[in-house]
Amino acid sequence: MSGIRFNFPAPELDQSIYDLRSEVRTFLREEICNDRFTPVTDCWCAGVDLDFSRKLGQKGWLGVTWPKQYGGRELSALHRYVITEELLAVGAPVHAHWIADRQSGPLILSSGTEDMKRNILPRIAAGECFFALGLSEPEAGSDLASVKTRARKVDGGWEITGTKLWSSGAQHCQYMTVLARTSDPLEGKRHEGLTQFLVPLDSQGVAISGIRDMSGLMHFNESHFDSVFVPDDSVLGKVGEGWKQITSELALERSGPERFLSTFIVVEHALVRAASDLDARQAAIVGGIIARVRALRAMSLGVAALLESGKSPDVEAALVKDLGTRFEQDVVERLRAFRPILWKSGNGDVLDDLMTDSLLRQPSFTLRGGTNEVLKGIVARGIGLR
Ligand SMILES: Cc1cc2nc3c(=O)[nH]c(=O)nc-3n(C[C@H](O)[C@H](O)[C@H](O)COP(=O)(O)OP(=O)(O)OC[C@H]3O[C@@H](n4cnc5c(N)ncnc54)[C@H](O)[C@@H]3O)c2cc1C
Structure with missing residues (x-):
């Protein structure tokens, strides 16, 4: 086992990436302050708002890595990463366009006809065309x-x-x-x-x-x-040759920040509310959550960097999804230390609603996109244990 090495390179983030992050963050703050969307947990599966998707398209934040001739901006996978991370962190309603932007667009780019590229990709990038x-x-x-x-x-x-x-x-x-x-x-x-x-x-x-x-x-x-x-x-x-294509899509499907941030909106609400009044046990829980998010983020960014350099890091992506989905499940249980009373959904309390929804949705996290048992099999094969 001592010879096993996983490759999660630390990417170089240039100024344009920081600038893009703050542009997205400013936009989202404005949308939230003006009640233009209601933050939801598991927003990339549960939050549908066709107008919001169109707005992101108008901002130029969908299909950002694709060639300009097909509606993209020829930015890097890391630019895309910060956009998706900001959207997930606030529970924005992104489900409608998520699969098309993440997976189907890149599939059309690699395997579609010229007609598909010309006709469909610009519509995905405009936030007007969605895929299942x-x-x-x-x-x-x-x-x-x-x-x-x-x-x-x-x-x-x-x-x-x-x-x-x-x-x-x-x-x-x-x-x-x-x-x-x-x-x-x-x-x-x-x-x-x-x-x-x-x-x-x-x-x-x-x-x-x-x-x-x-x-x-x-x-x-x-x-x-x-x-x-x-x-x-x-x-x-x-x-x-469909099988080969599907397996090469998997690194895109499994490694993104949606595999550990599905319940982050609950973390934020719970911690903001508890921030001034943490006892030692709660402080330890917060520390543990922050440490895990930071480690997962470094791993997920590492996969984005590998994708950017043209690699297909299936094993690393499987690891991110296995560890990340267990984290986003586990965190809901841990937060009950701050908010022991549940099942009050409908009482008008945002945190109660988010907690309840998270609790009910979290069993799916380790199933969708490939179950964690199957992912462990991929990792075991990748490191020569099977
Ligand atoms: C919220 C959600 C959204 C989804 N969205 C889509 C979608 O958009 N499109 C789509 O096509 N699918 C979608 N899926 C389906 C998802 O990909 C499957 O549920 C998943 O691949 C597992 O398949 P299954 O449900 O048939 O379970 P099974 O494959 O029957 O697995 C049952 C259990 O057996 C275990 N198991 C199976 N094989 C092995 C093995 N070889 N070794 C060890 N354990 C094993 C599994 O880990 C699991 O615990 C979605 C699922 C969910 C929950």
């Missing part, structure tokens, strides 16, 4: 290669039939990237024969129905595809 991820199915979650959604070759395109489950935000989205089987798996080669498609969600044969989670929110969906026709140029990348 069509990976999981009723019988395919951790074992994603067992997807049963089928794409059958027909004249001029493909016909897609199957059911995708837990598709976050699909009810607000114009598109879903759908992983489908395009040929039968050969013995021992289950990861071959899978293909990703860009599917407009207003296509004939698409039906989306909401699923309510235990916090009462209907943020994810069951999405049915009944012989949905998509033209040949809807294939993302190459036919049969």
Whole structure:
């Protein structure tokens, strides 16, 4: 074990990154002071405000790393990092555009057609075009290669039939990237024969129905595809190579600040309220929380730096998600030392509402985007223990 090294380089943050952070922070302070949004816990899954997404687009804060010709600003992954970090820290309603900005846009850039890049990326960057991820199915979650959604070759395109489950935000989205089987798996080669498609969600044969989670929110969906026709140029990348594409998206999906800041808004509210009156036990809890956030942030920034240098740090990203999601769950329990009475949601107290929502939403943190058991398997393989 002594030879194991993880690579989390400390990035150089130039002045333009600090300037961008303070610009975003000033904007958010103004929005909050003018009651233009209500901060929510787990905002990147639970906070939907289409106007707010559009405002971020107008500010030039979406798709910032993409080429200018496709609506981007050619800034670095670290510029994007500070924007997302500021938004998460205040619980801003960012869910509508989150997947498109984080994942689907970069996928189109790497694997989409020129038409997709010209037509779709500028709309994502403007905060007007949203994406859902069509990976999981009723019988395919951790074992994603067992997807049963089928794409059958027909004249001029493909016909897609199957059911995708837990598709976050699909009810607000114009598109879903759908992983489908395009040929039968050969013995021992289950990861071959899978293909990703860009599917407009207003296509004939698409039906989306909401699923309510235990916090009462209907943020994810069951999405049915009944012989949905998509033209040949809807294939993302190459036919049969969907698995390779998906695994290269994972570092983007797993390492960002959303994997440890989902409940940060509660930390802030609890600490602001308790700041002047901490006993020794509470002070120790605060110290522990701050130390963990700082370590996670350094790791997550390290992954952003690796992505910026063109690497695909899957193992480091899996570690950030494993440690980060456990932190954002754990912190809610720890904060009960400051606020022991819960289940008062609806009494008008912001902290009680945030705490209650956090408590009800936190079980999902270690499931979505790959469960923590599966992530540990990736880390174990990455360091040669499996
Ligand atoms: C809030 C939320 C949002 C989501 N959004 C989306 C979305 O937008 N699009 C999408 O496609 N999916 C989405 N998902 C689905 C998510 O990716 C899956 O829930 C996840 O991959 C786990 O799959 P599963 O639910 O089928 O559980 P299973 O894979 O059945 O796992 C059940 C349990 O078995 C354990 N397990 C499974 N395999 C192993 C193994 N090899 N080793 C050790 N333990 C194992 C798991 O860790 C877990 O504890 C979302 C999920 C949640 C909770």
